[in-house]
Amino acid sequence: MTTFPAWVIREGERTNVAALEDIELSALDDLPVTLRVGYSGLNYKDALALGGRPGVIRRFPLIAGIDLVGEVVESRDERWQAGDVVTLDGAGLGEDRHGGLAGMARVGGDDLIAVPDAFTPAQAAAIGTAGFTAALSALALERHGLRPGDGPVLVTGASGGVGSIAISLLSRAGHEVVAATGRVEQMRERLTELGASDLVDRADLEDKGRPLGRQRWAAVVDGAGGQILASALSTLRADGAAAAYGLAASTDLPTSVLPFILRGVSLLGINSVHVTPERRRQAWELLARDLDPAVLDSLTRTVDLADARDAAAELLAGRGTGRTVVRIPS
Ligand SMILES: NC(=O)c1ccc[n+]([C@@H]2O[C@H](COP(=O)([O-])OP(=O)(O)OC[C@H]3O[C@@H](n4cnc5c(N)ncnc54)[C@H](OP(=O)(O)O)[C@@H]3O)[C@@H](O)[C@H]2O)c1
Structure with missing residues (x-):
């Protein structure tokens, strides 16, 4: 037995x-x-x-x-x-x-x-749902049309599992990445090593700003939801997109239609549970190509x-x- x-x-x-x-x-x-x-x-x-x-x-x-x-x-x-x-x-x-x-x-x-040959079994587990979700988010933004050079990509929940791997994947692919974190000083060195070119304090995104703010981000990868995602949407550049995967702050989304109808921005939902086999393969191919195992170990x-x-x-x-x-x- x-x-x-x-x-x-x-x-x-x-x-x-x-x-x-x-x-x-x-x-x-x-x-x-x-x-x-x-x-x-x-x-x-x-x-x-x-x-x-x-x-x-x-x-x-x-x-x-x-x-x-x-x-x-x-x-x-x-x-x-x-x-x-x-x-x-x-x-x-x-x-x-x-x-x-x-x-x-x-x-x-x-x-x-x-x-994939690129990873040991332990590294594949380190990737796990977090890395898989980061890769699905990057693929969704790519399908939307995001290309390196388009402008800064904001990654919220930056110190978390998904956020950390998203920073690494996006910067490896040639994007300028800005990390939003609640622990700016504590995490500065690590997030910079992962590939973030700048950090913003998540407190700056927690205030209810104007329905449309200064256009800053070409794209957003969001793990927070709530006011943080609403602020990110209102500061997306015209035709930009936010990939929303998480609810670390809130399940609410206190936004208005203005970013969508006046700037043509898109909100892309990411669900890592129910994914077609083809998209699973694409995500793992992206990880094998762009995620440095040494960075993952770190x-x-x-x-x-x-x-x-x-x-x-x-x-x-x-x-x-x-x-x-x-x-x-x-
Ligand atoms: N859609 C999907 O399929 C999918 C897949 C995986 C995960 N998720 C969800 O995504 C979220 C993050 O997952 P994870 O595995 O990366 O979790 P995690 O490792 O716990 O990281 C979450 C990060 O979010 C930030 N955070 C924590 N509390 C917060 C708050 N109150 N307000 C704003 N930010 C906060 C923190 O980063 P900083 O300290 O840097 O701010 C934290 O490290 C969770 O809600 C999880 O359930 C969804």
């Missing part, structure tokens, strides 16, 4: 309860590809789930973890063979399907990606599976920076 450790979330009365348990393989769903998980990661959703907060987990009990990197041990899907090293981000993992914070996983074959820390909940608490408290990889014991 094969057992393995897993962070299991059970429904509680007011909050949910996360516990590291020993699980049998038979507890997993009957899906075609069985993986030995080597690494997972911590994203904001994982932090909410491990912290017992409602809203992320939609089926109980469920193994947490919206990302995984592992080796195929058995496959009924002819596209995948034993020994393949693969990664999967989103696709319901850790929300309505058993996720990656576990020694083993069973998944469908459609959304799997072979880990913003990554690694914790053991048993310490995932403590690390998640730091993320929830807003003390996290960069990416946290979770190492799964073999």
